[in-house]
Amino acid sequence: MSTENGAVFMMSINLKDLTFDQIKEFLSSLDQPPYRASQLARWLFQRCCQSWEEMTDLPRDLRVKLQDMVQLKSLTLMQKQVSLQGDTVKYLYRLVDGQAIESVLMRYHYGCTACISTQVGCRMGCRFCASTAGGFIRNLSPGEMYDQVLAMQFDFGEKINHVVLMGSGEPLDNLDNVLIFLDHIHAPYGLHIGYRHITISTCGIVPGILELSRRRLPVTLAVSLHAPNDKLRSHLMPVNRRYPLGELIPACREYVKRTGRRITFEYALLSGVNDSPHFAEELVRLVKDLLCHINLIPVNPVSGKKFSRPPATRVKYFKNILERAGLAVTVRRELGSDIDAACGQLRRRVLGLL
Numbered sequence: 001m002s003t004e005n006g007a008v009f010m011m012s013i014n015l016k017d018l019t020f021d022q023i024k025e026f027l028s029s030l031d032q033p034p035y036r037a038s039q040l041a042r043w044l045f046q047r048c049c050q051s052w053e054e055m056t057d058l059p060r061d062l063r064v065k066l067q068d069m070v071q072l073k074s075l076t077l078m079q080k081q082v083s084l085q086g087d088t089v090k091y092l093y094r095l096v097d098g099q100a101i102e103s104v105l106m107r108y109h110y111g112c113t114a115c116i117s118t119q120v121g122c123r124m125g126c127r128f129c130a131s132t133a134g135g136f137i138r139n140l141s142p143g144e145m146y147d148q149v150l151a152m153q154f155d156f157g158e159k160i161n162h163v164v165l166m167g168s169g170e171p172l173d174n175l176d177n178v179l180i181f182l183d184h185i186h187a188p189y190g191l192h193i194g195y196r197h198i199t200i201s202t203c204g205i206v207p208g209i210l211e212l213s214r215r216r217l218p219v220t221l222a223v224s225l226h227a228p229n230d231k232l233r234s235h236l237m238p239v240n241r242r243y244p245l246g247e248l249i250p251a252c253r254e255y256v257k258r259t260g261r262r263i264t265f266e267y268a269l270l271s272g273v274n275d276s277p278h279f280a281e282e283l284v285r286l287v288k289d290l291l292c293h294i295n296l297i298p299v300n301p302v303s304g305k306k307f308s309r310p311p312a313t314r315v316k317y318f319k320n321i322l323e324r325a326g327l328a329v330t331v332r333r334e335l336g337s338d339i340d341a342a343c344g345q346l347r348r349r350v351l352g353l354l
C-alpha cells in the first residue's frame with residue numbers, strides 16, 4: 001500500500017514520513033501528552049535504534065503499542081563497498097517493498113558528508129547517468145531519505161554534518177517529501193544539520209527552483225548544467241526541452257536574488273562532447289553575471305554509455321578559460337574511484353540492470 005507521501009507501508013508506518021505536527025497528532029490519538037512527541041522524536045531521529053527496548057524513558061505499554069504500529073527502519077543493508085583509502089563508502093540498501101537504492105558516505109577533512117538518493121530510479125533520462133537504468137520506479141518518502149543518513153552514520157561510526165541530495169533521482173521532482181526531510185534533518189530533535197550544510201542538486205526543474213526561492217531556504221543549490229547551449233543540453237539532458245536555458249538561467253538568478261546564496265553549476269566534462277575551448281567560452285557568456293561557482297566533474301564512465309573523461313591537460317585548459325574570465329571554478333576531487341563511483345552504478349550491477 002502506498003500513501004500520499006509516497007511511502008510504502010507494508011504493515012506499519014514510518015513516523016519519519018510525517019511532519020512533526022503529524023507525529024504529535026498521532027501520539028495524541030494514543031492519549032499521550034504533547035511532550036511525548038519530542039521524547040519519541042529524539043529516539044527516532046537521532047539514534048539508529050534497533051529495538052523498542054532501548055527507549056527506556058517511554059512507558060512500557062506505549063512501547064508495546066508502537067511496536068505493532070510503527071516501523072523502526074525502512075531499509076536494510078544489501079551491500080557495501082569501501083574505497084581503498086577508506087574515505088568513501090558506497091551502500092546499497094533494500095527498501096521494505098523490495099526496491100534498492102544507493103547512498104554514499106564521504107569523509108573530508110571538514111567532516112562526513114552523506115550523499116543520498118531521493119527516488120528509486122529517475123525519469124529524466126540524462127544520457128551519461130546510471131540512475132535512469134530501469135526507468136523511474138517511485139519517489140522515496142521523507143523517512144526513507146532520513147534513514148539513509150542515520151544508517152550510514154551508525155555504520156561509519158562518525159557524525160554526519162553535511163548532506164547532499166545527489167544520489168539517484170531528481171529531488172525537485174519529489175519536492176514535498178524533500179521539504180519534510182529537510183525539516184527533520186535540520187531540527188534540534190533530528191541531526192540538527194544547518195541548511196548551509198545541505199546541498200540540493202537538480203537537473204533544472206524550473207518550478208522547483210522558483211519554489212525553493214520563495215521559501216528562502218538557505219540551502220546550497222547545485223544546478224547540473226553540463227552544456228552551455230540548448231542544442232547540446234537538450235541532446236544530453238532531455239529535461240532541457242521542457243525547461244530550456246532561457247527559463248533556467250532566470251530562475252537561477254531569482255534564487256540568488258531571493259536567498260543571497262551563490263549557485264553551484266555542475267559541469268560534467270565529457271571527452272569530445274562538451275570540453276572544447278569553444279564551450280568554455282560559451283559557458284562564460286552564459287553565467288558571467290550570476291553569483292555562482294562552477295564545479296567541473298570529469299565524467300564517471302558508466303558501462304553501456306559511450307562517454308569518457310578528457311585528459312587532465314584538457315580539463316586544466318577548460319578550467320583556465322573560466323578562471324581567466326573571473327569565474328570561481330573547482331574540479332571535483334575524486335573520492336572512491338576504485339568503487340562503482342558513478343551514481344546508480346552499484347544498483348545497476350547488483351540488480352543486473354546493465
Ligand SMILES: C[S@@+](CC[C@H](N)C(=O)[O-])C[C@H]1O[C@@H](n2cnc3c(N)ncnc32)[C@H](O)[C@@H]1O
Pocket residue numbers: 128129130131165166167168169170171201202203222223224266268297298299300301302342343
Ligand atoms: C545523480 S544526479 C542527482 C541529482 C539531480 N538529479 C541532478 O541531476 O542534479 C547528481 C549529479 O551527478 C551528475 N552525474 C550523473 N551521472 C554522472 C556521471 N556518469 N559522471 C559524472 N557525473 C554524473 C549529475 O549530472 C548531477 O550533477
Ligand code: SF4
Pocket residue numbers: 122123124125126129130131132167168169170203224
Ligand atoms: S543526472 Fe539527475 S536528473 Fe539526470 S538522470 Fe541522473 S539522477 Fe536523473
